[in-house]
Amino acid sequence: MSVLAASHLQKRYGDTVALDGLNMTVEAGQIVGLIGPNGCGKTTALKSFMGLCRVDSGELSLLSQDPFETRAELMRRVTYIADVGTLPRWMRVHDLIDYVSSVNPRFDREAAMQTLAVTQIKQKSRISALSKGMTVQLHLALVLASNAELLVLDEPTLGLDLLYRQRFYDSVLNDYFEQERSIVITTHEVREIENILTHVVFMNRGKAVLSAAMDELPGRFSKVLAQPERLDDIKSLNPLSLRPTLKGIAAIFDGQQANQLTDIGEVTTPNLSELFVAVVGGES
Amino acid sequence: MNTWKALIKREWLEHRGGYLWAPIAIAIVIALVLILGLTVGDIRLADFADQARDATTEQHGDEVPLGERIDERLQEIAQDKDASGRKFHRGLFEVGKPFAVCFFIVTFFVLLATLYDERKDRTALFWKAMPVRDRDTVLSKLIMPVWIAPLVSVAAIVLAQVFVLIALSILLWGNGHITTGDIWWHAGLLRGAFEWLATFATWGFWSLPVWSYLLLVSSVAPKAPFLWAVMSPLVVAAIEWATFGSHHVLRFISGHMVTDATVVVTDNPNAGTSIYANLGSLWASGSMWFGIALGVVMLVAAVYFRRRYSEV
Numbered sequence: 001m002s003v004l005a006a007s008h009l010q011k012r013y014g015d016t017v018a019l020d021g022l023n024m025t026v027e028a029g030q031i032v033g034l035i036g037p038n039g040c041g042k043t044t045a046l047k048s049f050m051g052l053c054r055v056d057s058g059e060l061s062l063l064s065q066d067p068f069e070t071r072a073e074l075m076r077r078v079t080y081i082a083d084v085g086t087l088p089r090w091m092r093v094h095d096l097i098d099y100v101s102s103v104n105p106r107f108d109r110e111a112a113m114q115t116l117a118v119t120q121i122k123q124k125s126r127i128s129a130l131s132k133g134m135t136v137q138l139h140l141a142l143v144l145a146s147n148a149e150l151l152v153l154d155e156p157t158l159g160l161d162l163l164y165r166q167r168f169y170d171s172v173l174n175d176y177f178e179q180e181r182s183i184v185i186t187t188h189e190v191r192e193i194e195n196i197l198t199h200v201v202f203m204n205r206g207k208a209v210l211s212a213a214m215d216e217l218p219g220r221f222s223k224v225l226a227q228p229e230r231l232d233d234i235k236s237l238n239p240l241s242l243r244p245t246l247k248g249i250a251a252i253f254d255g256q257q258a259n260q261l262t263d264i265g266e267v268t269t270p271n272l273s274e275l276f277v278a279v280v281g282g283e284s
Numbered sequence: 285m286n287t288w289k290a291l292i293k294r295e296w297l298e299h300r301g302g303y304l305w306a307p308i309a310i311a312i313v314i315a316l317v318l319i320l321g322l323t324v325g326d327i328r329l330a331d332f333a334d335q336a337r338d339a340t341t342e343q344h345g346d347e348v349p350l351g352e353r354i355d356e357r358l359q360e361i362a363q364d365k366d367a368s369g370r371k372f373h374r375g376l377f378e379v380g381k382p383f384a385v386c387f388f389i390v391t392f393f394v395l396l397a398t399l400y401d402e403r404k405d406r407t408a409l410f411w412k413a414m415p416v417r418d419r420d421t422v423l424s425k426l427i428m429p430v431w432i433a434p435l436v437s438v439a440a441i442v443l444a445q446v447f448v449l450i451a452l453s454i455l456l457w458g459n460g461h462i463t464t465g466d467i468w469w470h471a472g473l474l475r476g477a478f479e480w481l482a483t484f485a486t487w488g489f490w491s492l493p494v495w496s497y498l499l500l501v502s503s504v505a506p507k508a509p510f511l512w513a514v515m516s517p518l519v520v521a522a523i524e525w526a527t528f529g530s531h532h533v534l535r536f537i538s539g540h541m542v543t544d545a546t547v548v549v550t551d552n553p554n555a556g557t558s559i560y561a562n563l564g565s566l567w568a569s570g571s572m573w574f575g576i577a578l579g580v581v582m583l584v585a586a587v588y589f590r591r592r593y594s595e596v
Contacts, residue, residue: 013595047594050412050413051412052409052412052593052594053592053594053595054592068591071412071417071418071591072415072416072417072418072420073415074415075412075413075414075415075416076415079413080409080413081413082406082409082410082413085405085406086406086407086409086410087407087410088298088405088407088410088411089405089407090297090298091297091298095293095294095297098290098293099290099293099294099414100414102286102287102289102290103286103287103290103291103414103415103416104414104415
């Protein structure tokens with residue numbers, strides 16, 4: 001049973017098509033990166049997954065339920081961080097913890113307290129008095145203690161410095177992630193999540209243009225560095241993308257046998273950013 | 285049950301200034317005015333009456349001196365203590381008026397801001413990541429200011445009434461007709477508290493169309509919810525006037541804001557002596573039930589828009 005199953009999701013806002021037949025699944029134990037350019041429909045996709053809006057058509061189930069209809073029940077098992085700015089600034093830390101532990105029976109108050117104990121965050125502080133980094137730490141402490149089956153992170157480290165970003169993902173991996181849990185992350189900082197993902201979905205213009213497991217990428221995609229005079233050979237093999245570099249031509253291929261390519265130039269595995277530019281950039 | 289407690293507490297914390305400190309501030313102002321009157325003004329009736337008697341006798345010789353007139357008046361009051369006591373109790377009810385005005389203002393702005401603010405500062409994304417139904421959230425935002433905050437107002441009203449009674453006791457000390465015991469006995473503080481509780485409770489339902497309308501505006505207004513809230517009914521009323529030459533919309537709105545509920549209770553000379561009878565007549569009116577029905581419809585609409593918050 002999939003944690004999340006979305007097929008042919010359509011969503012329009014007036015004339016704008018936000019989702020145009022999006023297909024996506026998340027299974028238990030996966031960490032899925034949802035990556036796409038601005039305006040590709042990532043946020044709309046996440047909002048529909050979280051039951052914040054209703055899709056126009058298509059099938060969507062989150063833990064086997066319709067997220068729009070049963071958002072309140074689902075939020076016991078699913079948790080969500082939009083970005084650093086969404087905690088109520090007027091509230092005090094202990095009041096916020098009280099609130100969450102009262103409305104969410106799965107929330108582990110002790111765990112949250114332990115996480116916060118090692119930070120600079122004081123129980124009596126107002127959230128408006130916390131720094132950006134501390135606010136994220138607090139949000140993360142609340143989310144990690146809610147023992148959700150699915151954690152959705154929408155640009156969670158926006159506006160944070162490098163140190164906090166690193167700690168953020170370390171906490172997510174060490175304190176949250178285990179066999180039966182899943183994570184969906186969107187971010188612009190592809191490099192920062194590349195090493196923690198198990199699966200990746202590239203989104204463009206409202207649909208998924210690539211869905212793959214991270215460990216199948218090296219076998220499927222290759223990057224070739226070749227001399228400029230091999231241009232015609234490269235073109236004859238239908239590269240995903242082709243761009244000039246200082247040393248010659250860099251081409252990325254989907255599904256070509258490595259031995260065919262080794263004749264042309266030096267073959268390596270593209271990293272996620274290169275792949276993203278090749279797949280999404282080639283489309284537009 | 286835990287969820288409801290948490291929702292109510294959340295609302296309380298967010299607008300504690302309006303629910304708690306505003307009525308307390310009014311009670312303090314009333315106390316200060318009374319203290320100023322008794323100290324700076326140095327009014328103690330026994331002294332005042334003596335001084336006044338001397339002064340008026342000197343000036344006007346044959347006229348009945350002011351001090352004696354006050355004395356006579358007190359004697360009259362003392363003759364029929366039950367009837368005077370009832371009037372006194374009713375007069376003391378008026379001490380609650382400034383608190384009622386404060387309640388309306390606070391409730392108006394809290395309801396208008398609550399769903400709008402959480403959209404604008406995006407905290408709605410956090411609240412909606414909690415396992416709480418939109419229906420319950422919106423209801424808690426209505427119930428807290430309209431039916432729970434008045435408990436504080438009533439406590440503050442009783443406090444202010446106690447201040448008034450203390451001041452009166454000092455003022456009338458040793459007048460020879462009305463004893464301090466009379467004052468406190470006929471004040472009927474507990475009765476008064478229940479009358480104000482009943483008034484607020486009824487007012488909450490009487491003004492339900494207004495409250496729900498404010499929540500609805502708060503849930504949809506793209507910006508400037510105050511302008512939307514004020515201008516939309518004016519436009520509808522203007523259209524009604526231009527088309528039919530009538531004023532039903534304006535009359536309904538103004539009738540259901542404050543005036544009817546409090547006027548019927550206190551000022552209406554034709555109303556019975558019992559505040560409960562007046563409130564009962566509100567409950568028996570068609571306008572009450574039409575208003576409640578309208579209020580429920582708008583409340584459902586506010587929940588509808590909160591569910592689709594990201595599309596508004």
